[in-house]
Amino acid sequence: MIHTQDLTKTFQLESGPFTALKPSSLRINKGEFIAIMGPSGSGKSTLLQLIGGLDLPTSGSIAVDGVQLESLNEHERTLFRRTKLGFVFQNYQLLPTMTVAENVALSLSANKTPKAEIAARVSQLLAAVNLADKSGQFPSQLSGGQQQRVAIARALAMKPALLLADEPTGNLDRRNGEAVLRLLSQLNKEEGITIVMVTHDRQAAAAADRIVMLQDGEIVDTDWKGGELQ
Ligand SMILES: Nc1ncnc2c1ncn2[C@@H]1O[C@H](COP(=O)(O)OP(=O)(O)OP(=O)(O)O)[C@@H](O)[C@H]1O
Numbered sequence: 323m324i325h326t327q328d329l330t331k332t333f334q335l336e337s338g339p340f341t342a343l344k345p346s347s348l349r350i351n352k353g354e355f356i357a358i359m360g361p362s363g364s365g366k367s368t369l370l371q372l373i374g375g376l377d378l379p380t381s382g383s384i385a386v387d388g389v390q391l392e393s394l395n396e397h398e399r400t401l402f403r404r405t406k407l408g409f410v411f412q413n414y415q416l417l418p419t420m421t422v423a424e425n426v427a428l429s430l431s432a433n434k435t436p437k438a439e440i441a442a443r444v445s446q447l448l449a450a451v452n453l454a455d456k457s458g459q460f461p462s463q464l465s466g467g468q469q470q471r472v473a474i475a476r477a478l479a480m481k482p483a484l485l486l487a488d489e490p491t492g493n494l495d496r497r498n499g500e501a502v503l504r505l506l507s508q509l510n511k512e513e514g515i516t517i518v519m520v521t522h523d524r525q526a527a528a529a530a531d532r533i534v535m536l537q538d539g540e541i542v543d544t545d546w547k548g549g550e551l552q
Pocket residue numbers: 333334335340342360361362363364365366367368369
């Protein structure tokens with residue numbers, strides 16, 4: 323599903339070049355649930371941005387679902403993101419002036435899906451995240467956990483093969499965080515969606531099959547699962 327080879331990312335700062343991701347090779351199989359962990363500034367978000375085609379590597383290659391991302395132009399990358407990936411962020415990023423149903427429908431409407439099909443898919447998605455009764459409400463009327471479940475429903479609208487989540491439980495209390503993790507695990511096990519989740523939280527990481535550990539821009543372990551960190 324994801325295969326990187328000597329992938330690097332260097333930022334040009336006023337003080338000189340800074341390598342946020344050192345040459346790294348990583349393989350993530352279809353159907354895996356991966357947590358990316360590591361200290362602040364270790365390159366977790368940088369790696370997720372490259373996997374999601376939101377940024378380009380400085381060197382090396384990255385293939386996602388058979389597509390070499392470094393060889394796509396910007397338009398092709400946008401299309402790739404829209405059709406193959408779902409994104410979930412720490413701060414939900416729902417549109418406040420749209421209802422829950424309209425937020426979930428966004429990518430379907432952008433893709434010119436027929437109205438009746440959109441309505442059916444939105445109902446199905448909201449039922450899957452246990453929010454069928456909230457479709458007409460606005461994001462501000464929901465709890466953080468409910469908003470994150472709306473964001474997950476929206477991310478799944480186009481039936482992506484891969485879901486990328488950046489600290490999806492970062493703003494949630496324990497109970498809501500657990501509900502979101504249960505939902506992600508269920509989507510992974512029952513729908514076979516590959517999930518790559520950046521997290522600081524060991525409890526969140528415990529929901530994953532495998533943990534990719536980053537330190538100073540380097541992948542130091544790709545099968546760490548529990549135990550004390552160095
Ligand atoms: N656009 C950018 N320009 C310059 N430096 C950047 C840029 N993006 C990230 N960096 C630097 O690269 C390093 C890795 O950042 P990254 O956001 O990937 O870390 P992280 O592990 O996700 O951190 P956190 O857990 O705090 O979110 C940091 O030192 C950061 O300052």
